[in-house]
Structure formats: structure tokens, C-alpha cells
Amino acid sequence: MKNTKYMITKPTLLLDEEKCGKNIKAMFLKAQQNRVSFRPHFKTHQSLEIGRWFKGLAVDKITVSSLKMAQYFSEEWNDITVAFPVNILEIATINQLAEKIHLNLLIESTNTIDFLKKNLKHKVGFFIKIDVGYHRAGILPTDIDMISNILAQAGEGDKLIFKGFLTHAGHAYTCRMPEEIIDVHKKSEEQLIILKERYKAKYPDFILSIGDTPTCSVVEDFSSIDEIRPGNFVFYDLSQYQIGSCTIDQIAVAMACPIVAIHETRNEIVIYGGGVHFSKERLEDEKYGTIYGKVVEKKGNIWGNLIPDMYLKSLSQEHGIVAVPKSKVSEYEIGDLLLILPVHSCMTGNLMKEYVTIDGRMIERI
Amino acid sequence: MKNTKYMITKPTLLLDEEKCGKNIKAMFLKAQQNRVSFRPHFKTHQSLEIGRWFKGLAVDKITVSSLKMAQYFSEEWNDITVAFPVNILEIATINQLAEKIHLNLLIESTNTIDFLKKNLKHKVGFFIKIDVGYHRAGILPTDIDMISNILAQAGEGDKLIFKGFLTHAGHAYTCRMPEEIIDVHKKSEEQLIILKERYKAKYPDFILSIGDTPTCSVVEDFSSIDEIRPGNFVFYDLSQYQIGSCTIDQIAVAMACPIVAIHETRNEIVIYGGGVHFSKERLEDEKYGTIYGKVVEKKGNIWGNLIPDMYLKSLSQEHGIVAVPKSKVSEYEIGDLLLILPVHSCMTGNLMKEYVTIDGRMIERI
Numbered sequence: 001m002k003n004t005k006y007m008i009t010k011p012t013l014l015l016d017e018e019k020c021g022k023n024i025k026a027m028f029l030k031a032q033q034n035r036v037s038f039r040p041h042f043k044t045h046q047s048l049e050i051g052r053w054f055k056g057l058a059v060d061k062i063t064v065s066s067l068k069m070a071q072y073f074s075e076e077w078n079d080i081t082v083a084f085p086v087n088i089l090e091i092a093t094i095n096q097l098a099e100k101i102h103l104n105l106l107i108e109s110t111n112t113i114d115f116l117k118k119n120l121k122h123k124v125g126f127f128i129k130i131d132v133g134y135h136r137a138g139i140l141p142t143d144i145d146m147i148s149n150i151l152a153q154a155g156e157g158d159k160l161i162f163k164g165f166l167t168h169a170g171h172a173y174t175c176r177m178p179e180e181i182i183d184v185h186k187k188s189e190e191q192l193i194i195l196k197e198r199y200k201a202k203y204p205d206f207i208l209s210i211g212d213t214p215t216c217s218v219v220e221d222f223s224s225i226d227e228i229r230p231g232n233f234v235f236y237d238l239s240q241y242q243i244g245s246c247t248i249d250q251i252a253v254a255m256a257c258p259i260v261a262i263h264e265t266r267n268e269i270v271i272y273g274g275g276v277h278f279s280k281e282r283l284e285d286e287k288y289g290t291i292y293g294k295v296v297e298k299k300g301n302i303w304g305n306l307i308p309d310m311y312l313k314s315l316s317q318e319h320g321i322v323a324v325p326k327s328k329v330s331e332y333e334i335g336d337l338l339l340i341l342p343v344h345s346c347m348t349g350n351l352m353k354e355y356v357t358i359d360g361r362m363i364e365r366i
Numbered sequence: 367m368k369n370t371k372y373m374i375t376k377p378t379l380l381l382d383e384e385k386c387g388k389n390i391k392a393m394f395l396k397a398q399q400n401r402v403s404f405r406p407h408f409k410t411h412q413s414l415e416i417g418r419w420f421k422g423l424a425v426d427k428i429t430v431s432s433l434k435m436a437q438y439f440s441e442e443w444n445d446i447t448v449a450f451p452v453n454i455l456e457i458a459t460i461n462q463l464a465e466k467i468h469l470n471l472l473i474e475s476t477n478t479i480d481f482l483k484k485n486l487k488h489k490v491g492f493f494i495k496i497d498v499g500y501h502r503a504g505i506l507p508t509d510i511d512m513i514s515n516i517l518a519q520a521g522e523g524d525k526l527i528f529k530g531f532l533t534h535a536g537h538a539y540t541c542r543m544p545e546e547i548i549d550v551h552k553k554s555e556e557q558l559i560i561l562k563e564r565y566k567a568k569y570p571d572f573i574l575s576i577g578d579t580p581t582c583s584v585v586e587d588f589s590s591i592d593e594i595r596p597g598n599f600v601f602y603d604l605s606q607y608q609i610g611s612c613t614i615d616q617i618a619v620a621m622a623c624p625i626v627a628i629h630e631t632r633n634e635i636v637i638y639g640g641g642v643h644f645s646k647e648r649l650e651d652e653k654y655g656t657i658y659g660k661v662v663e664k665k666g667n668i669w670g671n672l673i674p675d676m677y678l679k680s681l682s683q684e685h686g687i688v689a690v691p692k693s694k695v696s697e698y699e700i701g702d703l704l705l706i707l708p709v710h711s712c713m714t715g716n717l718m719k720e721y722v723t724i725d726g727r728m729i730e731r732i
Binding site: 043084090092136316321 | 374375376409431432434450451452453454455456458459474475477478481501502503536624626627628632636638641642645646647648680682683684685687699700701712713716717
């Protein structure tokens with residue numbers, strides 16, 4: 001970030017390509033060592049260019065969370081799972097995509113299977129979404145009637161190919177210790193193994209697919225699982241750090257925000273950088289209460305450690321208020337840039353729409 | 367919204383032009399009756415087309431909160447106040463705008479005045495931002511040294527024209543009763559009147575400008591004030607309803623979101639509509655705790671009242687979970703659209719990027 005002050009004039013999302021590359025490589029190797037299939041979720045970066053970094057490791061299939069993302073990535077990817085319950089109103093887009101690529105959909109009701117049977121024009125794979133405890137979407141693994149009904153109904157047609165059971169252990173996000181995450185994973189695994197035993201005779205090729213960053217980062221043994229679909233690990237963020245999924249060193253994105261006012265009497269700095277840049281995603285910090293980001297040291301061309309007691313304490317639409325230790329506040333001037341790690345990189349990336357690498361190159365998103 | 371099911375396939379931000387028009391008209395009339403200047407804040411709608419509805423009432427000056435918005439609106443507006451502390455890194459844009467239009471900036475430090483004196487190429491107006499109790503940005507009204515220093519420094523050059531004192535009583539957002547809002551306004555007014563008395567001999571033409579939607583909606587008497595700059599009132603939202611700034615009937619935008627799953631055992635509906643659509647802005651509801659939106663009845667071509675006990679209880683990136691009363695859950699089907707009032711229309715509009723009117727016309731934003 002040489003001469004950053006002259007290049008960056010507005011809130012900017014910086015990407016450290018080296019850290020990002022290391023995160024991708026580490027997750028790829030973990031999948032390889034476990035002999036599980038690696039189908040990374042691209043909802044975090046949403047960038048064809050970053051997608052190519054995965055291609056460099058011979059990754060050939062991906063996950064997304066909307067048909068819009070599937071359309072964007074279908075320019076360069078031929079095998080895409082849309083890990084979101086089918087929105088039947090978008091059947092035209094589903095048919096367009098299914099004609100072009102290997103498309104996998106997510107099913108959690110017989111109504112949706114019924115609709116697809118009547119309206120699909122091309123073959124699609126489907127996963128049954130299993131709720132292993134997050135209780136957001138999916139069928140309970142004990143609801144064998146529903147699962148068997150879906151499979152029976154799908155089996156009657158020739159366009160719906162059963163691919164397996166898919167989970168997202170979103171409740172791993174409430175964990176704060178590796179042991180807790182491992183426990184969440186073990187419980188999910190147990191439920192999935194029972195399903196595998198029950199259905200493997202009839203469907204010998206189906207797989208078990210799991211997909212949250214905390215589990216995929218912390219768990220070392222995936223012997224019962226066939227596929228992992230983490231997404232956030234590509235950048236990580238303060239939420240993942242709080243959970244214990246990553247170190248501060250691994251967080252590959254930071255917001256650069258200009259200082260527009262300094263209030264020494266309140267030990268606060270006002271930055272240009274608000275809810276329309278960071279998102280209003282918050283984190284309950286043990287020490288500081290609700291926060292929206294933490295400030296890191298500038299260290300040559302990259303960023304370094306957290307600056308103790310310096311954090312984003314509130315956000316309006318365009319303003320951010322940074323708490324600064326009394327001893328530090330005189331070190332800053334109007335026009336300086338602060339580098340701030342975001343609470344949730346998926347949401348910040350979605351708002352910022354592009355990345356600037358630490359040597360000043362632009363990387364586009366969807 | 368006839369045949370909505372066939373037109374709207376994804377999360378869509380609906381705009382009721384009639385309600386929006388009434389909101390604009392009511393605020394315009396209030397300003398007129400009070401003989402205060404009306405400089406509406408355009409950060410909420412960020413749309414040239416909606417801006418033209420104000421032009422229809424002969425409004426000729428506006429407020430924005432970034433230079434980017436000022437650039438966008440400078441296509442059709444000649445007098446713009448950027449109600450955000452000057453970001454000196456964007457001096458090139460400031461100079462471009464100051465050459466083209468009447469540009470007013472916000473000052474809260476001598477350092478910034480000093481920088482502008484050295485770097486401005488054209489005349490600009492400036493307001494001194496006064497902190498009347500929100501403690502986000504601005505100078506305390508008791509800090510006469512700082513105010514006088516800024517005025518003295520500005521006075522030495524020929525490019526910085528003092529326009530007045532500007533406030534944003536953001537602490538009015540914590541009010542829950544009209545009396546509380548009126549009290550916030552009275553206290554702000556008292557502080558501003560003292561400043562007016564002090565400086566009016568030397569600067570006979572300067573004005574007092576205030577600008578929050580709760581105050582401008584609830585207070586009826588602006589006799590000591592010269593200009594109002596409300597923004598959110600154009601659409602209102604659930605936050606403003608909670609504060610007491612508006613009725614449910616006045617909320618002019620609603621999200622239309624497809625149902626993708628129904629969980630009768632949990633009395634929950636899963637919608638396509640998440641944090642990337644609504645924003646993660648939340649509201650602490652007395653009855654339901656943290657919520658992200660409330661569902662309204664579909665009523666012919668528009669939306670009607672709130673449906674009791676039906677609200678958006680959580681948001682992920684693309685998913686929303688709607689709590690539904692047990693007695694109502696069987697009334698809904700996968701593929702139906704729910705209409706949901708947002709917590710904060712500024713943030714939702716920023717994410718959605720366009721509006722669809724209730725008769726299906728698209729209105730563009732920045």
C-alpha cells in the first residue's frame with residue numbers, strides 16, 4: 001500500500017492475495033488428505049477471478065447460494081450446486097442453467113419435487129437438505145416419511161437425479177471453542193451416518209455433503225463425509241476469529257477508511273465508512289460489547305496485528321465511529337486511512353462490489 | 367400487484383408511489399406553513415426520478431451524504447449540501463462539483479478549513495456541524511473557541527462562504543414518544559439560538575439547519591429554525607414507526623419475497639430474502655425481541671395492515687425466517703410472495719438498487 005493516501009480516497013475493500021491463496025491451499029489440502037470432494041462455496045468472494053485461483057488447484061465444482069450467482073459462474077464452471085431451497089418462481093432460470101451445466105438443487109418438500117417434475121425441461125441433480133440442528137431450513141433427519149416420500153416422488157420421473165444429503169451446521173457459528181465445533185460436527189455426522197445406512201442399498205452412489213467454515217476449519221477427520229462446501233474461509237473475518245476458525249493472520253480482507261474527524265475529548269475518530277460499506281453485521285465482544293470491526297496496524301504493504309482497544313463502535317449510513325485509546329488518539333490526522341477487519345466478510349464484500357489488492361490492482365465481483 | 371406471482375420472481379423492493387407522494391407533500395406543506403426552507407435529504411431514495419417529484423413542488427435544493435451522491439444528483443440539481451464531514455482525500459471531486467453547482471460542505475475542524483483554503487479552486491458554502499447531543503460528529507455548541515477559530519480562518523480566504531450551523535439530532539432515534547422528540551428538539555433549538563445570538567451581528571445572513579425525520583415529522587413549530595433537511599420520511603419504515611414518526615399506512619416501501627419452504631412444526635416460513643436484501647438492520651420489538659421486518663396483508667394492488675405476530679425473526683445472507691402464528695401457517699404455499707415492511711428503508715434501498723411500483727414500473731437509483 002505504498003502511497004495509499006494518494007490512491008485510496010474512499011472506503012475500499014483491500015484483499016491480501018497471499019493470505020487468501022494460503023487459505024484456499026490449506027482447505028484444498030485438508031480435503032485432499034481426507035479424500036473428500038471439495039466443492040467450495042463461492043457466495044463469499046463472488047468473483048470469477050478468485051474462482052480461477054481454485055481452478056489452479058484443479059477444483060472443478062462449486063457451490064453458490066442463488067441462481068443469479070449460478071448464472072454468473074456458469075461462464076467458467078460446469079458443475080454447480082445451488083445450496084438454497086428451490087425458489088419455484090425462478091423455474092425459467094433453472095431450466096436455462098440445467099441445459100448448460102450440471103446443476104444441483106436443494107429440496108426439502110414434496111411440493112417442490114412435484115413442481116419440478118412437472119416443469120423441468122432438463123436433468124438436474126438434487127440434494128435433500130437435512131436440518132442437523134441449526135433449524136433454519138431442511139428436514140429433520142428423523143422425518144423418514146418426508147425423506148422417503150421425496151425420494152419416491154422424484155424416482156417416478158427421469159429428470160431428478162438423487163445426489164445425496166446436504167447439511168449446513170449453522171449452529172457451529174455459536175461455538176467459541178474448537179471442542180464445541182468438533183462436538184457439533186460429531187452430532188451432525190451421527191445423524192447423517194444413520195441416513196446413509198438406511199438408503200445406501202437403494203441409492204449406492206449418493207453422498208453426504210457438509211458445508212460450514214467453522215467445522216471445515218477446525219475438524220481434522222472427515223472420514224464419514226464425502227464432500228465439504230466451506231465458503232467464508234477464503235477471506236475469514238472477525239466472526240470466524242471469535243468462533244475459533246482462524247487466526248487474525250488468516251483474515252485476508254480489510255476495509256481502508258479515511259478519517260474525517262477526530263474527537264480527542266471523547267477518544268473517538270469519525271471515519272468515512274458506514275453501514276452501506278461494512279454492513280450492519282455486529283459482533284458481541286467480551287470486552288467492548290457490540291462492535292462492527294477492529295482496527296489493525298499498517299505494516300509496510302500489508303496489515304498486521306490488531307491495535308488493542310481500537311474498534312468500530314457504531315455505524316450510521318456513511319459514518320463510522322472508532323474508539324481509540326487515549327494514548328493513541330493524537331497519533332492520527334484527518335485524511336489518514338484506518339485499516340479495519342470486518343465482522344462478516346460475505347456481507348462487506350456484497351456491499352463493496354470490488355476488491356483492491358495490496359499492490360493496487362482491482363478484482364471484480366458479480 | 368395483479369399477477370404478482372408471475373411478475374416477481376426474486377426479492378423485490380416495492381414502492382407505493384401514492385404513499386410516497388403524500389409523504390413528500392405533507393413535509394413540503396409543513397415547511398411552507400413554518401416558512402422554513404426545505405432542503406430534503408436524498409440519501410434514502412437516491413433516485414433522480416423520485417427527486418423530480420420534489421421538483422414538481424418547486425423544491426430547488428437538496429441534501430446528500432456523499433460526494434458520489436452529489437455527483438449523481440448534480441445532473442439535475444444546482445444547489446447541494448453534502449451533510450457529511452469533508453473527506454479531504456476527495457478534494458478533486460469537491461473541486462469538480464464546486465465548479466458546476468452551488469456546493470455546501472460540512473466543517474468541524476480548523477485542520478479541514480486549513481486544507482480547503484489551500485486546495486479549493488472554486489467557491490463553496492460551508493456549514494459548521496454542531497453536536498446537539500447525538501455525539502457522532504460535530505462541535506459542541508459550547509466550544510466557542512473552535513467555532514470562532516474556524517470562522518476566523520475561513521474569513522481570511524475568498525472561497526469559503528459561511529452559511530450557518532447545521533445539526534442532526536440523531537439521538538431523536540432513541541425516542542419512543544412524541545413528547546420525547548419535542549423535548550430533544552427544544553434542547554437543540556436552545557443551543558442553536560445561543561449561537562445565532564452570538565454570531566448574528568458579524569454574519570447577518572447565516573442560517574440554522576436541522577435534519578432528522580423524527581423531529582421534522584413530529585414537531586409542529588419550527589419558528590427559530592431556518593431550514594429542515596429530513597430524508598427518511600420519503601418512505602418511512604418500521605424504525606420510524608417505533609419512534610412514533612409515522613403510521614404503518616405511511617410506510618411507502620415493502621419487500622416482496624418468495625416463500626421457499628414452510629416448517630409447520632416450528633410455525634416458520636423460509637423466504638428468499640436475506641441480509642443482502644433487507645440489510646442486517648434490526649429493531650428491538652417489545653413483544654418479539656430482535657426482528658428484521660414485519661409482514662403486512664396483501665390488499666388488492668397495495669399492502670394493508672400488519673399481520674399480527676408475523677415477523678422476520680432472523681436473516682442469513684440469502685435466507686429469511688418468518689415467524690407465523692400457528693393458526694395461519696397452513697394458509698401459505700411455497701411460491702407465494704410475502705410482503706414485508708423493512709426496519710430501515712435507507713439500508714434496504716441501498717441494497718436493492720431499484721424500486722418496482724405497485725403497477726410494475728421500474729424506478730432506478732444511483
